[in-house]
Amino acid sequence: MINIASLQVRSYLHIDKLDIDAGKMVAICGPNGAGKSTLLEALAGYLPIQQGVIRFAGESLRDYSVAELATKRSWLPQQAGRRVYLSVFEQLLLTAEQFAPSHRQSPLCRQVIDDVVQRLALQPLVGRTLMALSGGELQRVAMANLLVSCDHRLNPDHQLILLDEPFSALDPHYQHQVIAVLLELKKQGRTVLLALHDLNLAVFYAMDVLLLDQGRLKMYGPAQQVLSSQQLAELFGVSMTQISINGRTQLVLA
Numbered sequence: 001m002i003n004i005a006s007l008q009v010r011s012y013l014h015i016d017k018l019d020i021d022a023g024k025m026v027a028i029c030g031p032n033g034a035g036k037s038t039l040l041e042a043l044a045g046y047l048p049i050q051q052g053v054i055r056f057a058g059e060s061l062r063d064y065s066v067a068e069l070a071t072k073r074s075w076l077p078q079q080a081g082r083r084v085y086l087s088v089f090e091q092l093l094l095t096a097e098q099f100a101p102s103h104r105q106s107p108l109c110r111q112v113i114d115d116v117v118q119r120l121a122l123q124p125l126v127g128r129t130l131m132a133l134s135g136g137e138l139q140r141v142a143m144a145n146l147l148v149s150c151d152h153r154l155n156p157d158h159q160l161i162l163l164d165e166p167f168s169a170l171d172p173h174y175q176h177q178v179i180a181v182l183l184e185l186k187k188q189g190r191t192v193l194l195a196l197h198d199l200n201l202a203v204f205y206a207m208d209v210l211l212l213d214q215g216r217l218k219m220y221g222p223a224q225q226v227l228s229s230q231q232l233a234e235l236f237g238v239s240m241t242q243i244s245i246n247g248r249t250q251l252v253l254a
């Protein structure tokens with residue numbers, strides 16, 4: 001689904017070779033400044049590629065038009081939507097209508113929005129103005145907006161979800177709720193890549209982890225293998241160990 005070869009972006013990020021299969025959920029981890037956002041922005045098609053190639057579904061990213069990319073992948077940057085003077089419902093409708101230009105599809109847009117609002121329990125927020133929301137509320141609405149954009153009823157070609165620290169402002173309840181939604185999308189065959197600082201979430205949910213350090217790919221594989229005590233000590237300078245609670249792996253300071 002994603003194939004990277006000899007990639008250089010912003011003279012900082014260098015990846016010799018990386019292949020990510022469809023239907024994976026991959027946490028991009030690494031210290032501050034490691035290149036996580038840079039990699040996601042490059043995959044989203046927003047950064048010029050200085051050298052090498054990113055292939056998405058077999059075709060070079062350079063060969064996709066902006067419109068084609070918009071239907072195939074969704075991109076959630078950090079701090080999305082802060083300055084928009086729209087209600088939550090208006091924002092979601094605007095997004096839905098981008099994929100359903102015919103007026104006859106308006107009832108479908110409303111159905112998709114209703115389903116997403118219900119799935120994320122956003123009913124108390126739909127009439128509120130985006131500018132008046134808290135950081136966490138705004139992040140939940142940004143996720144709802146992404147879910148509308150990738151709903152297969154409106155956007156049947158959709159394949160890839162890219163998220164930059166989507167849980168940074170969410171309390172534990174909403175973190176797990178959003179991960180559950182992403183796991184449902186993965187089950188449908190969507191590929192999900194997310195920059196993540198909370199290493200425990202990656203381990204707990206047995207994601208694959210792509211570990212970056214100083215703009216280089218350090219390791220890619222199952223979280224339990226990649227986030228070993230030795231690797232964590234080397235990269236982050238912290239002493240952590242994996243333990244098992246009720247059959248789930250977790251990281252604890254040791």
Ligand SMILES: Nc1ncnc2c1ncn2[C@@H]1O[C@H](COP(=O)(O)OP(=O)(O)OP(=O)(O)O)[C@@H](O)[C@H]1O
Nearest residue numbers: 010012030031032033034035036037038039195212
């Ligand atoms: N627009 C930019 N122009 C030039 N350099 C940039 C730009 N944005 C980021 N950088 C630099 O590129 C490097 C990688 O930044 P990036 O934001 O990708 O890291 P990150 O792993 O997402 O970090 P964090 O965990 O702090 O969010 C950093 O050294 C950063 O200072």
